[in-house]
Amino acid sequence: MSQAIKQEVHNQRIDGLDKLVTHFRSFATEGKCASYIPALGKANLFQLGICIALPTGSTIRSGDWQVPFTLQSISKVISFITACVTRGISYVLDRVDVEPTGDPFNSIIRLEMHKPGKPFNPMINAGAITVASMLPGDSSQSKLENVNQLIESMIGKRPNLNEEVFQSEWQTAHRNRALAYYLKETGFLEAEVEETLEVYLKLCSLEVTTEDIAMIGMILAHDGYHPIQHVQVLPKEVARLTKALMITCGMYNASGKFAAFVGLPAKSGVSGGILALVPPNKNREHPFQDGCGIGIYGPAIDEFGNSLTGVKLLKHLAQEWDLCIF
Amino acid sequence: MSQAIKQEVHNQRIDGLDKLVTHFRSFATEGKCASYIPALGKANLFQLGICIALPTGSTIRSGDWQVPFTLQSISKVISFITACVTRGISYVLDRVDVEPTGDPFNSIIRLEMHKPGKPFNPMINAGAITVASMLPGDSSQSKLENVNQLIESMIGKRPNLNEEVFQSEWQTAHRNRALAYYLKETGFLEAEVEETLEVYLKLCSLEVTTEDIAMIGMILAHDGYHPIQHVQVLPKEVARLTKALMITCGMYNASGKFAAFVGLPAKSGVSGGILALVPPNKNREHPFQDGCGIGIYGPAIDEFGNSLTGVKLLKHLAQEWDLCIF
Amino acid sequence: MSQAIKQEVHNQRIDGLDKLVTHFRSFATEGKCASYIPALGKANLFQLGICIALPTGSTIRSGDWQVPFTLQSISKVISFITACVTRGISYVLDRVDVEPTGDPFNSIIRLEMHKPGKPFNPMINAGAITVASMLPGDSSQSKLENVNQLIESMIGKRPNLNEEVFQSEWQTAHRNRALAYYLKETGFLEAEVEETLEVYLKLCSLEVTTEDIAMIGMILAHDGYHPIQHVQVLPKEVARLTKALMITCGMYNASGKFAAFVGLPAKSGVSGGILALVPPNKNREHPFQDGCGIGIYGPAIDEFGNSLTGVKLLKHLAQEWDLCIF
Amino acid sequence: MSQAIKQEVHNQRIDGLDKLVTHFRSFATEGKCASYIPALGKANLFQLGICIALPTGSTIRSGDWQVPFTLQSISKVISFITACVTRGISYVLDRVDVEPTGDPFNSIIRLEMHKPGKPFNPMINAGAITVASMLPGDSSQSKLENVNQLIESMIGKRPNLNEEVFQSEWQTAHRNRALAYYLKETGFLEAEVEETLEVYLKLCSLEVTTEDIAMIGMILAHDGYHPIQHVQVLPKEVARLTKALMITCGMYNASGKFAAFVGLPAKSGVSGGILALVPPNKNREHPFQDGCGIGIYGPAIDEFGNSLTGVKLLKHLAQEWDLCIF
Structure with missing residues (x-):
């Protein structure tokens, strides 16, 4: 595929993101806000936002991407x-x-x-x-x-x-x-x-947005190298170890299912955040061949403590864009 | 790097494989043959072999790669x-x-x-x-x-x-x-x-060699496609799911450590076999950019039931050749 | 208390037994027949019977005391x-x-x-x-x-x-x-x-009646001595050990509650039988000072696997007659 | 047996107590002082004392009966x-x-x-x-x-x-x-x-002697009645419930074994104390027919947290004097 056609395909795909966010918001009622920390119970169950950070410095954002939430796990x-x-x-x-x-x-x-x-x-x-x-x-x-x-x-x-x-x-x-x-x-x-x-x-209790955690994901995707600042923020071996941990243990006791059906290193928090990442892989036809970080916020939580709407959105994107690392 | 230089580097690396096998054999005494199945206790603790199957149909083999062993897990x-x-x-x-x-x-x-x-x-x-x-x-x-x-x-x-x-x-x-x-x-x-x-x-109790399981690994690396026979042997989604399972659960209760320090989908058996694989990844400089399957046999078993010498060998290769999928 | 008055009191108490059996039968709907062994599911939930075996050879019997049931536990x-x-x-x-x-x-x-x-x-x-x-x-x-x-x-x-x-x-x-x-x-x-x-x-699967197990209980109450046959059927130390086991472990994972609120060595089975016993104790005013065995059958089983109606009946008798061994 | 002969037998038995204490002290090296609470580690491993409190107000005492120790459990x-x-x-x-x-x-x-x-x-x-x-x-x-x-x-x-x-x-x-x-x-x-x-x-951390806990045991033996002060210190049903609990749960995860081989309601502490009791029972020939409380102190602790020497001494006395409640 030529670069131009790729870009075209890419754009069409991105255009669809808003529709997807709207679609998956409707599943929020299957989950509920974390209640064991009272302050988290006040979140708006129907919020769902995503930010994808690219190594070029540009970001793709949709929905409630700018809503602040606490990091939790x-x-x-x-x-x-x-x-x-x-x-x-x-x-x-x-x-x-x-x-x-x-x-x-x-x-x-x-x-x-x-x-x-x-x-x-x-x-x-x-x-x-x-x-x-x-x-x-x-x-x-x-x-x-x-x-x-x-x-x-x-x-x-x-x-x-x-x-x-x-x-x-x-x-x-x-x-x-x-x-x-x-x-x-x-x-x-x-x-x-x-x-x-x-x-x-x-x-x-640190407060971030999807953009913040997408950036962290992007740096991990690049093995600790900050491609915009051009600096190695953390050693490659620490980044690799961290990504391995995220795949095997990052999504609470649904980590195996997440690896099986999404297939990306990720870490969730009970506030509804998910930090995920796609390592660079030129073999794939997807628009994120050079790697990206993904930040998601959706406070409707499933039985395991993961964002129910966020996982559904990520699973859809991973399958549509063939993002899985395996 | 040009193709020619790449090949040269590749060959030098392969030449080192025999030395590595000899080196890691010496750790066999830290493990022992599985004893709970009496027939497995008869294995030669010091055997260690490896076969790497490439999508071209060629294989790289060293040590006791041709010794038959039972699949077990x-x-x-x-x-x-x-x-x-x-x-x-x-x-x-x-x-x-x-x-x-x-x-x-x-x-x-x-x-x-x-x-x-x-x-x-x-x-x-x-x-x-x-x-x-x-x-x-x-x-x-x-x-x-x-x-x-x-x-x-x-x-x-x-x-x-x-x-x-x-x-x-x-x-x-x-x-x-x-x-x-x-x-x-x-x-x-x-x-x-x-x-x-x-x-x-x-x-x-099915008997195989490292070459057999390397071939299976190679097909999984290619998402179920048999690149030599040019046939899709199993659906891509089954292959992907299987590789996810191998990363999170494949090495018994040392799967997390194996993901952290080797970083490849793999499955071990108490007879000493390990089926591992490297998915294609053109972003890496390693000689197996187009993916490969790896079969290992080393009957010295560690406390978790994994080949002690085999894991050490794989860990070394993964780090030397930057094979990790993360 | 003179012997004559004692006997009078005794008789009055025994006369009440039929009423008690009728009363406690009505709780049968709070339990259910054991269902994991299909044949046990056919029992009549509302049956409840009791036999008390005295060392004199006489027995006190009420309700469905003669219904055969299997020993189970x-x-x-x-x-x-x-x-x-x-x-x-x-x-x-x-x-x-x-x-x-x-x-x-x-x-x-x-x-x-x-x-x-x-x-x-x-x-x-x-x-x-x-x-x-x-x-x-x-x-x-x-x-x-x-x-x-x-x-x-x-x-x-x-x-x-x-x-x-x-x-x-x-x-x-x-x-x-x-x-x-x-x-x-x-x-x-x-x-x-x-x-x-x-x-x-x-x-x-051995079939008994409440009379059979009451007799066994009576012999255990007498430390293995059969007071009617005048023979030591089992060694005293085995009888003692067995009674200790019955108190601490005899009523499944409700043994502690049974010891606390009934206070007698007993063993139950999921068919609805309970073998209990009262060791001789002249300090007590109850009619069973010389010890007795108690056999109960009530197939309405509680969540622990014990006869729900049987335990209620025994608890009532133990409190009314001050049978508790502590 | 006449009262006079009984007393004679009683006295002979009591005379043997000092010898028993000396004998069982020698097993102290099989245990050790509780170490998880540093202050307990200073106890003298070889101390062993016993006090038996009778409802008459008299006590039988031997060995280190007067050494203060903390109640612990x-x-x-x-x-x-x-x-x-x-x-x-x-x-x-x-x-x-x-x-x-x-x-x-x-x-x-x-x-x-x-x-x-x-x-x-x-x-x-x-x-x-x-x-x-x-x-x-x-x-x-x-x-x-x-x-x-x-x-x-x-x-x-x-x-x-x-x-x-x-x-x-x-x-x-x-x-x-x-x-x-x-x-x-x-x-x-x-x-x-x-x-x-x-x-x-x-x-x-309350400090007592064997005499203190023997008195408590004696009152429990009498169902909460203080036979010396002639007052019901606690309700009978609470005393009964407590004794049941002591038999099933009083000796940590050796309670079953203690019930089986000693057969008395008892509670131990890791400092080496044991509060035990013998309910009145005229059927038995033992010198404590009218019930007694037993206090023991022996800081050599076994693997379960019970006084090793104390349990051995109690077991011996229970068997020699036929104290078991079953």
Whole structure:
């Protein structure tokens, strides 16, 4: 296919995006807003937005792409990267494994069933709390600073903390406190429980848009290289490891199904965000041969904690455009 | 890089393969032959072989590539494909999920813990036994025939049944019988227990070489298309689904670590075989840009049931040649 | 209280038994007949009968006391006693523990979770299957013969095998086969699976009346001494051990609640039978100071597998007559 | 037997107690002091003492009967009684079940596995923390006051708080905090976590001697009646329920074995204390026909958390004197 024809096809496809967003919004009633963090329950169930970030610096956007939402579990990807960059991969993996579990994100059973109770992966709460505790710095502020610096190097700004969401999380974080105290006892927590939870929950409460997480996805798609700033933001091996983790563990205990039917590295949050990415692949005829990042926001959540409308939209796009990495 | 230089680099790399095989053989003492099936315990711990099948029809081979071994769990990939082709994907997935578990391959706990006890994925024993039961045909012979036909369409011949291994498996299959009877009670088994186990264990006992499984891997790398016979052996969507399953569940409860550090769809068996594959990717500088299948045999098994020397060899090759799919 | 007044009080109390049986029958609709063994589903939900066997040889009987029913799990008490008598207590306890679990009677989880997988107690299926396998004799017939001899020594006859129930159990014993094969693999089964299951299920299918099991209870109440035949049918230490097991594990995963609110050693079966007993205790004012056995039959089963109407009746009697052993 | 002969036999038996204590002390090296609470690790492994409290007011004492030790889990019995007396049995049992589990005392798995996560019994940490939260009063002080009043009514004084042990527990109570936060999330905790833990851990840190707990056991043996003060200290039905709980759940996950081989209601603590009791039973020839309480202290702990030397001593006495309640 010539470049011109490709562009034509590409444009036609993009034109269809608004229709798709409208179509998939109608499934919102099959899901519901996350309710265990009260502040999240106020979201507009029917919002759905997408932003696709290309390495050229241009973006393709549709629907409620500009609505701010909190990172929630998407922050697990970013804190994991920060820990790997600052502590080294082997240091991190000595303290948290990279195995998917099939269990709910807040499950505590494995910490007792498997000795010595090493968290199975950093994409579930037990693992992410462990990661938060090992960030450099001897205060929650200095630990958070490391993550904020990484985010700034990727999206050119520091996200706001949604104080209302953070307070809501802080006051209802009983299960996360249970996990943290369990990890404290088994020796996997490297900082005090309250300090660690402050870091963990503040990261969950950072506010972004689909454009922000699409940019992060795009940089991961390029193995940590920022193609617009022309700088290697994080080491290639950390980016690769992160993408592997996203495929096997990124979509809670629906990660296997997501890999099977969407086939892209992705990480979701219960606020309705999905950070996904398409690695460059010239063999495919799709318009994103050079790789892209995808940010999605749709607060109608399914039984696993993933954006119901967002997953449906992504699945459709992945199949229509043949994006799957396999 | 010009084609000529590429070829030169390629050849130099291949020349190093023999040295690598010799090097990684020396780690065999860190593993041991699978002992729970007595006949497997007789293998030569120090054997290690590899075959890489290219879409041109040529192969790159080193070490004990020609030693026959039984498929064991590698057959789970093939029976799953056969079930999808003959029954349809949705029929199969109604009866077995595609979620990784983090549990040992022969674990029975989840069948009771999760109602209604649907097996989590077809790459662990509970799921593969379920798959064996839903193969078309009302006898073990006719069920097996379906799988054999698929294999023949891929490697041009039907593998022998290793009768000694089969008898050894049959007589010691207590745990698999426990799984099968459990599945019978919960209604997931579609045939009688003994008939199903005969199918399951005979598939485990089929004898292949690294060349055979490399060819299967190569066809999966090409989304089910047989580039030498110029025929679509299995539907693209089945191939894609299978590769996703191999990434998330293919290496037992070390699948996450394998995805993280090797990054290729693969399926292992306790006999020491690994079927892996590299999808075509012109963006990479590696000699297998057009995709390849990789067959490995190394009977020194690690704690998870994977070939210890084989995984080390694959990890080295994946890093040296930048094969990772992410 | 003089003997004459005592007898008067006694008689008045017994006169009330018929009214109680009628009263508690009305709760039958809160339960249902066991359905997992098809033949048990045919029982009359509203039947309720009781027999109290006194050491004098007299019995107090009310309601459907004469309706034959199959022992089901009540046989677990008898096979355990037989194993202890024939193999010795320490031999038996090396192969099965005496710890309550809080799990359903047919649970398999603990066999995998706890190494080396020793069954937790002989009152749940895993333990009772293990016990059946260690009965003396190298055929199912000779194993059964040992149990039948013991029963005969207690009730003066051999119970009939209900062939219809046995066939129904045999054909639907998938979960028990799963347990048995699991135990075969872990080395706890001392006979072949099919032989063991034949013993186990035939014991479940022995037909008795409340009078038969009341007599067994009465002998256990007297520490194994048969006060009518004037013979020590089983060693005192086996009787004591058995009664302890009945208190901690006899009523499935409602054993704790039964101990708390009834307070008598008892064993139930899903057919609706309960074998209970009151040890002699002169400190109490109740009419059964010299000990008694109680047999109950009420096929309306609760969520735990115990006779719903039977437990209500027993609880009432235990409180009214102050029978509790604590 | 005449009273005089009985007394003679009694005295001879008691004379042997010192020899028994000396004998069973020698097994102390098979156990070890509880180490998870640092302050407990300082105990003298070889101490062993016993006090038997009779309803006449006299006591039989031997060995290190006067050494003070902290109640630890023995407090679970007392807080449970206090909750039942102040809140009512049905209020308490709506929030905590009375089923034994076979799990370690600090296990968290069941809270997640069973919905809605009601603790299985008040003799394990999860249940006892729940009980502590429901004691009347809106401060830790007022909650503790209720328990202290009950204790005072039984032993005539208020035990000291061992401040060193409490501080040691407080600082290392990570697992208990995990349990408490988990219970907070599932709604079973009726007070704040820190307040509840202060109550729970201060109760664990109350200092007693064998004489104190023997007196409590003696009152339980008499169904809550204090035979020396001639007052009903707690309702009979609460005493009965408590004794049932002690038999099924009192000795951690060795409760079944203890019921089988000792056969007395008892509760142990990891400090090495055991509170046991013998209900009155005129049918037995033993010197404690009228019931007694038994207090034991032996800080050499076995794998389950029970006093190794204490259990051996109790088992011997129970068999020699035929104390078993069955």
